[in-house]
Amino acid sequence: MTYTINEVADKFGLSAHTLRFYDKEGLMPFIGRGKSGNRVFTETDLNWVAMVCCLKDTGMSIKEIKQYADWCMQGMQTIDERKTMLADHRKQVVKQIADLKKHLNLIDWKIAVYDDPEKAEEMYGGLEKKTEST
Amino acid sequence: MTYTINEVADKFGLSAHTLRFYDKEGLMPFIGRGKSGNRVFTETDLNWVAMVCCLKDTGMSIKEIKQYADWCMQGMQTIDERKTMLADHRKQVVKQIADLKKHLNLIDWKIAVYDDPEKAEEMYGGLEKKTEST
DNA sequence: ATAGTACTTCGAGTTAACTCTAAGTCAAGG
DNA sequence: CCTTGACTTAGAGTTAACTCGAAGTACTAT
Numbered sequence: 001m002t003y004t005i006n007e008v009a010d011k012f013g014l015s016a017h018t019l020r021f022y023d024k025e026g027l028m029p030f031i032g033r034g035k036s037g038n039r040v041f042t043e044t045d046l047n048w049v050a051m052v053c054c055l056k057d058t059g060m061s062i063k064e065i066k067q068y069a070d071w072c073m074q075g076m077q078t079i080d081e082r083k084t085m086l087a088d089h090r091k092q093v094v095k096q097i098a099d100l101k102k103h104l105n106l107i108d109w110k111i112a113v114y115d116d117p118e119k120a121e122e123m124y125g126g127l128e129k130k131t132e133s134t
Numbered sequence: 135m136t137y138t139i140n141e142v143a144d145k146f147g148l149s150a151h152t153l154r155f156y157d158k159e160g161l162m163p164f165i166g167r168g169k170s171g172n173r174v175f176t177e178t179d180l181n182w183v184a185m186v187c188c189l190k191d192t193g194m195s196i197k198e199i200k201q202y203a204d205w206c207m208q209g210m211q212t213i214d215e216r217k218t219m220l221a222d223h224r225k226q227v228v229k230q231i232a233d234l235k236k237h238l239n240l241i242d243w244k245i246a247v248y249d250d251p252e253k254a255e256e257m258y259g260g261l262e263k264k265t266e267s268t
Numbered sequence: 269a270t271a272g273t274a275c276t277t278c279g280a281g282t283t284a285a286c287t288c289t290a291a292g293t294c295a296a297g298g
Numbered sequence: 299c300c301t302t303g304a305c306t307t308a309g310a311g312t313t314a315a316c317t318c319g320a321a322g323t324a325c326t327a328t
Contacts, residue, residue: 004274004275005274005275006274006275015316015317016274016275017316017317017318018315018316018317020276020277021315021316021317024277024278025315034275035324036275036276036323036324036325037275037276037277037323037324038274038275038276038324039275039276050240051240051244054237054240054241056315057233057237058234058237058238058241061314061315062314062315063314079248082248083245083248083249086241086244086245086248087245089241090238090241090242090245093234093237093238093241094238096234097231097234097235097238099191100192100227100230100231100234101231103188103191103192103227104192104224104227104228104231106184106185106188107188107192107220107223107224107227108224110185110220111217111220111221111224114213114216114217114220115217138304138305139304139305140304140305149286149287150304150305151286151287151288152285152286152287154306154307155285155286155287158307158308159285168305169294170293170294170295170305170306171293171294171305171306171307172294172304172305172306173305173306190285195284195285196284196285197284
């Protein structure tokens, strides 16, 4: 089973434009072509696209993903570099989650204040005192 | 106690340029000025900057934050709009956290594969079979 | 064979969010 | 008085990541 660029785009919620752009940037160095020059995606390629999307959606830049792809193309001797890169990135993702949870607390507190303004003075000392009182 | 733009920038890990940019975009409509025209930040203003940073860091666009700021300036009659906006945004943040956790699983799996390649075939069916074998 | 559809490349344009430069003002210290 | 340093504005430039348009090729159905 193989897939066209539009099928893959649909599957991952991207546009064909974006997939070609990723290809052009070197993020997909091993996508095959059919006899008329069209990109042909295999199941294995789909796994790779999933990995690219995962890295992108967790904030890795295209430049870094290209570095990762380049290392993958170079074979086994780059395993250590790849492992280090993923371990570093993992830390960043863990930090992102922690930061988001912290921010969520402030958002929750703010919503609570709107539901019960009394809480504002008690809990925080009057955020927006100035604006709310105008 | 009041603060200069550079003190605030330091406190929040932003540049003074960025704070002025936010001000220009209407994200800080109530920052006072000293007699020579310099921005003067109060403790209350710091709380507001914290809120802006929270919204920005959780993916809200400057345009949306401006909308929120505008509503804050209009006073009590916009409480409902603000509450709705924050509740909607809260949902998005919760989703971001869930998505990041999901992505983290793939990253963890991939790291595990690098540590013990045997797992690849068992768990996933050979991601990167093509690239690893070249 | 011809119309339609899906793909191709190349390169220009867009958007968001900064990021910086230039030219100028202002207050304090020597 | 003069320099130094922190601030001011307006506006231009940068960067990342798309996003689109034009022009062309190739298979598919009528």
